Amino acid sequence: MKKVTMLCLFIFIAGLLSTGCGSVDKQVNEKEKVFRYGTMAYGPAMENAGTNPHDTYYGWSTVRYGIGETLFKFNNQMEIEPWLADSYKQIDDYTVQINLRNDIIFSNGKKVTGDAVKACLEDLIAKNDRAPGDLKIKTIEAAGQSVTITSKEKVPALLNYLADPYGAIIDMEAGEKDRIVVGTGPYVAEKVTDTEIDLVKNTNYWGEVPKLDRIVVKSITDGDTLTMALQNGEIDAAQGLPYASLDLFKDENKYKISSANTSRVYQAAFNYKTKALKDLRVRQAISMAIDKDGFTRVLLHGNGVPAVGPFPGNMHFGGDVVKGQPYDIEEAKKLLQEAGYIDTDGDGYVEKDGKPLELRWLTYTSRQELPLLAESAQDSLKKIGVKLIVNATDNYKSFLKREEYDIYAKAFVTAPTGDPEYYFTTHVLDHSAYNHGFYHNDNMEVMAEELRNTFDKDKRTELAIRMQQQLLDDCAFIYAAHLKMSFVMKKNVRGFEAHPSDYYEITAALDI
Amino acid sequence: MKRYKALTFYGMLILLLLVVAAAAPYIVPYDPYAQNLPTALEAPNGIHWLGTDRYGRDIFSRVLVGAQTTIFSALLLLSVISVFGIFIGIISGYYGGWIDTVLMRITDVFLAFPEMIFAVAVAAALGGGILNAAAALALVAWTKYARLARGLVFTVRHMPYIVAARMNGTKNSAIMSRHILPNIAGTMFVTAALDMGTIIMELAGLSFLGLGAMPPMAEWGAMMNNGRSMIQTAPWVVVSPGAAIFLTVAIFNLFGDSVRDYLDPKQ
């Protein structure tokens, strides 16, 4: 009887193996040019599993995968440039006239006119959650190839907001079918599911002729799967590879990597309600103890740039136009001593008035870099005698609500539309939604109000620099690093480049 | 006699394991928490026998120290769920009737309940840490032991000597403890030993909720999870705690087998 079962087993396994043999199906149709792209950024959890830009964050997929385009787009310095529009005129503080190019058609052949844009934008502010608050539109008028937008309030960054993916121009008359909309981009969506988007060439594209016949965008949520899929060729390019994997693709004969510095910053806010942190010297000491270079070079495998302020160096108001605290352990120790913190019992940690300096560092785990920063900070702060208790949890909101933290670390895209005002409005003012440190500074409030009413680009830049410097002088936040994001692709892929905005991936330039 | 020798041999191994785990902090060659970024991700060499992790910490030291947290929390959890589960299972299987119905329906509720929901609620209400993780898992994991024990009781309760004992008027509690329990203890012990590996990994799986070992604590499951993306570039980071888990699982399993062999009442 045993022999019988063993025989059955053999047959079973043999059958399994034999049918499994054969090479993996890589290229479907030799005559078609197909690009297979694996990404971590697509999916229902990211709220972009669709292509209608007016719906939540679906616009990101519309613009990223070449289905739709916006009136303006960002260059590498995050400044706006004409795209579907070719010029604009600021008529007064509340009104702007935007002139469209004359040669743009939707993928179904219809021309893009002022009326089409008006219809699209009106639907946008009717349906989208964020757009009305950002754009504050009162009326839109269309005439020929131009639209004139009048706002309820002064919105100096209106055009920047229109460059947000939700502003992708789609044909309202064609509507939405099975999550597919009609846009102006080089590719047209053929099928959209929760895990995949299938694209075909837009034969009516107004710009440079698209070079590929088909594109398959696959959502791959596991970092190791993404890595191995690229290694065995199941995909041609990958976005979102875990940092450690990048070393596997260093061979320049086989792979290419395209990186861009984004404005996603890893920052930690000091809780001003914590007694010990009310002292500027303590905050300075802690800021000086954070090893930003080690964090980016070693822990992030070079995929980050040490940050000074909230904005990255490729922006005019970012990088080292402002000055923060240097990495200086000895100076940090001295500052703590000055503030009255001394190690009296020789346990390696400092005390004041008999109480040890223990701080709670709260962060979340969905961004892999944050726990790395927390654990690195824990060790760094140990060197100056501060005990850090790390709480890295998906449940961080409960702790935020109960105010059970002394330092709160998070990741944030500080300038998604190339404009500095967004960050200040959301983080450093009294009414800010994300002012987790309960920071307050009268001067900051004044400068913020001024920023709201300033239209001149250079003046805005200058104000932004002053405001950042105030934050850094007050030591309200630690800005650890800016994220560098990368695409890794097979050597034969061309025209696939990372962009600091994270909005542009598939373009007409893409070729294999 | 041979069974007794096997039992003592594996028992000694377990004891050795526990002693090493308990003594770990005193016998580590390096500070398991000392970061040294310039020496990060070094392959195993003469200085660092198992290499270094991404922070430059000595992995051998961390594996040693991790033994404490890992083994003790896993053992604690295992004991709680197996004892409780077996208890419920025996009562349910032995008495039958409405007692069995009620107990089994309660078991159904806990079995079907997705353990992640419990974990999220525990994390929200009680906070993080490895003990809370064990609590969250315990609430759900006992059910398997209950059902397994009950199934085994079914095969045993109609044995002639048990029927005889009942007819003799032996008290139920005596029958359950002196006759039924030894019969199923062997297999249940093997089940528990088998679960060692799963429990360790489940405890680590909840870490993203804040449940589980918090930095900088060394814990095998967490070390494996955290090192996952480096499997191809720095495999020693994952393989070292993995080998430790393997060794522990093997020892516990062999011990479990020897217990089963020894306990088996030959009639």
Next chain:
Amino acid sequence: MHKYIIKRCIQLIPILFWITFLSFSMMHITADDAVDMFYEQSGAVSEAVKAEKRKELGLDKPFFVQYGSWVTGVLTGNMGTSFISNKLVFETFIDKLSATVELMLVSLSMTLLIATPLGVLAAVKQNTALDYLLRFTSFIGNSLPNFFVALLLIYFFALKLEWLPIMGNQSDWHTVVLPAGTLTIAMGAKYMRQIRSVVLEELEKAYVAGARARGIPESTILLHSVMKSVCITVITLAALSCGSLLGGTAIVESIFMWDGVGKMAVDAILTRDYPLIQAYVIWMSVIYVMVNLAADLAYHYLDPRIRLEEGDGR
């Protein structure tokens, strides 16, 4: 017999109430809700917008009202729409279910086919080299975490040997092999050891010695008497496995991009998507009750002495 089955099905109702109520209340213990999660993605949204969304989803009402309206909804056949994706819960669920069922059937069959004979073999050849070898391999299967086994399989079979594809999709049956294989290795290890243990128990019983003494061939003893006990254990294990496999295995699904309910459930729990969570919980309850019922019926069938309902504990 039929009365018993009906009785068990009726018992499902209070179980369903309990479980859904429990899960609903547990999710409410957390301080955040679906709206918070929804706007998590990129950037700040004003409280006004969030409040509006909460009202739209009914999250501003008190806990009992929310539960009550969900129950009435379900009883009228409407399982609601997902808070996050805004799609019908029922459809979403059914879509993913077929993938999970497929994976479950393949892994469970592979496990039983491989583990049962191996377990019996190990018991029969107790303490020989073969037994040690088998036990050793089971330790490997048992101590390796799922993700590690999955990655190893992918590394060898997809990357190095290029026999199989990595990513799942139901139209191509090749893709079920690796994920099922991953699950089989873990389950198979356990089953093999458990079966070995049970067979050893049986072989040491008095009646076996008696049968041997009477000259009955070993294989007959194995097949007729021992297998019955093995079956009972196997059924218990299979029932438990069935339940947990049908609940989906989030890690394996995530690694192989196998669009099943496991990952869906984890994502729903993390984003506090109540309608989806509740649907999943209902599914799990029904599954476990049914599966345990089937197991209990099977026990009775295999050993009629195991009466379905007994009241003779005294």
